[in-house]
Amino acid sequence: MGLFSRNPDSDDDFDGEKTSFLEERGFIASAIVVGAVLICLVVWFMASGRNDTPSANPSQSPSTEAPTGQPTEPTGPPATPxxxxxxxxxxxxxxxxxxxxxxxxxxxxxxxxxxxxxxxVTWQFEGEILVPIQAAAGPAATSPDGVRSCFAHSPTGAVLAAMVVLGQIQNPDVSLDVLRTRVLPGPGRNAAIAAAKEQLKTPPTPDGDVQFAGFKVLYYPPGGAQAIIQVVADLNHKAYGALPITMQWSHGDWYAVLQDDGTFNGSVEPDILSSLNGYVRFSGAS
Structure with a gap:
């Protein structure tokens, strides 16, 4: 399975179409690339029959021009810029x-x-996705292979670690090294590494415009032994996909935890959001 899975028992009328899509793109066998993972959410969203109009680009301000009327002559000298x-x-x-x-x-x-x-926070490209970098909470270390690590033992550190791990996993230049060094050992990591090796054998497919859009801290107990961060991505400006990321503090840093099938979410259904209400907006994309 890929890092993001969907419950096969769901009574969606479009199961056949989704299965065809996932098998065609090699997703079931090997999709550890988070871009492909998030794009498949777009397919679920589109196939579900929803025809929501894509929301406007938040960077665009509403027009403040008055309705066109009769032309008027200027009443004074032009303003100095x-x-x-x-x-x-x-x-x-x-x-x-x-x-x-x-x-x-x-x-x-x-x-x-x-x-x-x-x-x-500054945002730097990791493959096609912008990831957040902060001097205070990390990452404060980058290996010769490009793997980023060393995050603060804090809720903010857990958020940044989750987003950076996700961003680096989708980058084929470092994906295997990230899975080996930034994911806790276990059956899930073994499954994800095997899937990543298969993924690297096939030519990459365009993932479209997918960028991080926000997050929500779902769980952070006193002492911060573990954290669950709901990371949201903007899916081609059509919807938002939310992915729960479990992070565990171990050996002085945050590490991702995978389910035994090699995914982050296991049997938990993915969330398709129509807005970011209730989430913290956090994005490097304009």
């Missing part, structure tokens, strides 16, 4: 390897981000 006094500030990306922040911070802030996204 005003130069902007300051440019929008941008957070400089942290170094790939640092001895401060991330897992090096012995007393990171323990507040759970429920209303506002983590601050001072």
């Amino acid at each position: 005003v130069e902007p006094t300051e440019q929008p500030t941008k957070t400089a990306p942290p170094p790939p390897n640092s001895h401060t922040g991330g897992c090096h911070d012995r007393s990171p802030a323990q507040g759970i981000p429920r209303l506002a996204a983590p601050a001072a």
